[in-house]
Amino acid sequence: MALFDPKTKTIAQLQKSIDDKNASIVSYFDEIGRLYYGQYKDPAADVSKDINARCDAISKLYIDIEAQKLKILFEKGLKLCVNCKKENPLEHAFCASCGNKFPEGSDKHVDIPNAECTNCPDGTNGPEVEAVPEETAKTE
Numbered sequence: 001m002a003l004f005d006p007k008t009k010t011i012a013q014l015q016k017s018i019d020d021k022n023a024s025i026v027s028y029f030d031e032i033g034r035l036y037y038g039q040y041k042d043p044a045a046d047v048s049k050d051i052n053a054r055c056d057a058i059s060k061l062y063i064d065i066e067a068q069k070l071k072i073l074f075e076k077g078l079k080l081c082v083n084c085k086k087e088n089p090l091e092h093a094f095c096a097s098c099g100n101k102f103p104e105g106s107d108k109h110v111d112i113p114n115a116e117c118t119n120c121p122d123g124t125n126g127p128e129v130e131a132v133p134e135e136t137a138k139t140e
Protein backbone atom coordinates (compact mmCIF):
# COMPACT_ATOMS: atom_id res chain seq x y z
CA MET A 1 0.00 0.00 0.00
CA ALA A 2 1.32 3.40 -0.99
CA LEU A 3 2.20 5.84 1.75
CA PHE A 4 -0.17 8.52 0.43
CA ASP A 5 -3.02 6.21 -0.43
CA PRO A 6 -6.14 8.44 -0.72
CA LYS A 7 -8.11 5.70 1.10
CA THR A 8 -5.78 6.04 4.07
CA LYS A 9 -6.55 9.76 4.17
CA THR A 10 -10.30 9.18 3.93
CA ILE A 11 -10.13 6.61 6.72
CA ALA A 12 -8.10 9.01 8.86
CA GLN A 13 -10.69 11.77 8.29
CA LEU A 14 -13.54 9.44 9.20
CA GLN A 15 -11.69 8.28 12.29
CA LYS A 16 -11.05 11.90 13.29
CA SER A 17 -14.74 12.67 12.87
CA ILE A 18 -15.67 9.64 15.02
CA ASP A 19 -13.21 10.79 17.70
CA ASP A 20 -14.76 14.29 17.64
CA LYS A 21 -18.25 12.84 17.98
CA ASN A 22 -17.17 10.62 20.87
CA ALA A 23 -15.74 13.72 22.57
CA SER A 24 -19.07 15.54 22.03
CA ILE A 25 -20.93 12.58 23.55
CA VAL A 26 -18.71 12.69 26.62
CA SER A 27 -19.35 16.42 27.09
CA TYR A 28 -23.12 15.94 26.62
CA PHE A 29 -23.07 13.25 29.31
CA ASP A 30 -21.14 15.68 31.46
CA GLU A 31 -23.78 18.37 30.96
CA ILE A 32 -26.61 15.93 31.64
CA GLY A 33 -24.92 15.04 34.93
CA ARG A 34 -24.72 18.72 35.90
CA LEU A 35 -28.32 19.38 34.83
CA TYR A 36 -29.51 16.39 36.82
CA TYR A 37 -27.61 17.58 39.85
CA GLY A 38 -29.18 21.04 39.44
CA GLN A 39 -32.58 19.36 39.41
CA TYR A 40 -31.67 17.48 42.59
CA LYS A 41 -30.56 20.68 44.32
CA ASP A 42 -33.61 22.64 43.22
CA PRO A 43 -36.67 20.43 42.67
CA ALA A 44 -38.58 23.48 41.39
CA ALA A 45 -36.23 23.78 38.42
CA ASP A 46 -37.38 21.88 35.36
CA VAL A 47 -34.41 20.71 33.35
CA SER A 48 -36.09 17.76 31.62
CA LYS A 49 -36.23 19.66 28.32
CA ASP A 50 -32.49 20.40 28.48
CA ILE A 51 -31.72 16.80 29.35
CA ASN A 52 -33.95 15.46 26.57
CA ALA A 53 -32.29 17.70 24.00
CA ARG A 54 -28.88 16.32 24.96
CA CYS A 55 -30.14 12.73 24.93
CA ASP A 56 -31.46 13.28 21.41
CA ALA A 57 -28.14 14.76 20.33
CA ILE A 58 -26.27 11.77 21.79
CA SER A 59 -28.57 9.30 20.01
CA LYS A 60 -27.95 11.05 16.69
CA LEU A 61 -24.21 11.06 17.26
CA TYR A 62 -24.24 7.32 17.99
CA ILE A 63 -26.06 6.71 14.70
CA ASP A 64 -23.56 8.89 12.82
CA ILE A 65 -20.65 7.06 14.42
CA GLU A 66 -22.04 3.66 13.41
CA ALA A 67 -22.48 4.94 9.86
CA GLN A 68 -18.94 6.27 9.75
CA LYS A 69 -17.56 2.99 11.09
CA LEU A 70 -19.29 1.25 8.17
CA LYS A 71 -17.75 3.78 5.77
CA ILE A 72 -14.30 3.01 7.17
CA LEU A 73 -14.90 -0.70 6.59
CA PHE A 74 -16.08 0.13 3.07
CA GLU A 75 -12.85 2.02 2.38
CA LYS A 76 -10.98 -1.06 3.56
CA GLY A 77 -12.97 -3.21 1.12
CA LEU A 78 -15.16 -4.74 3.80
CA LYS A 79 -18.82 -4.74 4.74
CA LEU A 80 -20.69 -5.87 7.81
CA CYS A 81 -23.30 -8.65 7.85
CA VAL A 82 -26.51 -7.23 9.38
CA ASN A 83 -27.33 -10.67 10.76
CA CYS A 84 -24.15 -11.83 12.50
CA LYS A 85 -22.09 -8.58 12.40
CA LYS A 86 -19.15 -10.38 10.80
CA GLU A 87 -16.92 -8.51 8.34
CA ASN A 88 -17.01 -9.74 4.76
CA PRO A 89 -15.19 -8.69 1.59
CA LEU A 90 -17.31 -6.24 -0.43
CA GLU A 91 -17.63 -8.64 -3.37
CA HIS A 92 -19.36 -11.32 -1.30
CA ALA A 93 -23.01 -11.86 -2.22
CA PHE A 94 -23.57 -13.98 0.89
CA CYS A 95 -22.08 -13.76 4.37
CA ALA A 96 -19.19 -16.22 4.72
CA SER A 97 -20.13 -16.78 8.34
CA CYS A 98 -23.94 -17.16 8.44
CA GLY A 99 -24.95 -17.26 4.76
CA ASN A 100 -27.14 -14.16 5.02
CA LYS A 101 -27.71 -12.57 1.59
CA PHE A 102 -26.24 -9.11 1.16
CA PRO A 103 -28.50 -6.52 -0.49
CA GLU A 104 -28.00 -5.71 -4.16
CA GLY A 105 -25.20 -3.19 -4.71
CA SER A 106 -23.74 -3.68 -1.24
CA ASP A 107 -20.30 -3.74 -2.88
CA LYS A 108 -20.91 -0.31 -4.47
CA HIS A 109 -22.18 1.79 -1.58
CA VAL A 110 -22.46 1.72 2.18
CA ASP A 111 -25.64 0.30 3.65
CA ILE A 112 -26.68 1.72 6.99
CA PRO A 113 -29.08 -0.87 8.39
CA ASN A 114 -30.12 0.85 11.62
CA ALA A 115 -30.20 4.46 10.43
CA GLU A 116 -33.85 4.91 11.36
CA CYS A 117 -33.99 7.00 14.50
CA THR A 118 -37.23 6.73 16.44
CA ASN A 119 -36.28 9.83 18.44
CA CYS A 120 -36.07 12.11 15.44
CA PRO A 121 -39.35 13.93 14.87
CA ASP A 122 -38.24 15.02 11.41
CA GLY A 123 -37.28 11.48 10.41
CA THR A 124 -34.49 12.69 8.20
CA ASN A 125 -32.44 9.52 8.47
CA GLY A 126 -32.69 7.61 5.24
CA PRO A 127 -31.92 3.91 4.91
CA GLU A 128 -28.77 4.64 2.99
CA VAL A 129 -25.87 6.99 3.48
CA GLU A 130 -23.68 7.80 0.53
CA ALA A 131 -20.11 6.66 0.70
CA VAL A 132 -17.58 9.40 1.18
CA PRO A 133 -16.51 10.47 -2.29
CA GLU A 134 -12.95 9.50 -3.01
CA GLU A 135 -10.59 12.39 -3.37
CA THR A 136 -9.14 12.81 -6.80
CA ALA A 137 -6.19 10.46 -6.72
CA LYS A 138 -2.97 12.37 -7.04
CA THR A 139 -0.19 10.82 -9.02
CA GLU A 140 3.09 11.67 -7.45
Ligand SMILES: [Zn+2]
Nearest residue numbers: 081084095098
Ligand atom coordinates in the same frame (compact mmCIF):
# COMPACT_ATOMS: atom_id res chain seq x y z
ZN1 LIG B 1 -23.50 -13.11 8.70
